Amino acid sequence: MKKARNSFEVLMRTQGVTKRKFGQITGVSGTTIDKYLENPTMLRLKHLSLLAESQEMKQEELLNLINGENNEL
Secondary structure, eight states: OOOOSSHHHHHHHHTTOOHHHHHHHHOOOHHHHHHHHHOGGGOOHHHHHHHHHHTTOOHHHHHHHHHHHHHHO
16 A cells, blocks of 8 residues: 555545545546545645545644645645
8 A cells, every 4th residue: 555645635534435435425536536645735625624524523633634734844
């Protein structure tokens, strides 16, 4: 298994969200999924909301995680 690139990707994996499931939830294609996993700060708000709803998470939790990643760079 490939090593996760950031905390967002780790979270998606621990929540059981595969690339296929990510695409089904958000309605985006493979290239866009890779872009979002590599740099979660590029996620659109509507996709973030869909992910949060599907995983029964608060949107703020995901935003804090993503913003935290951005501050570490």
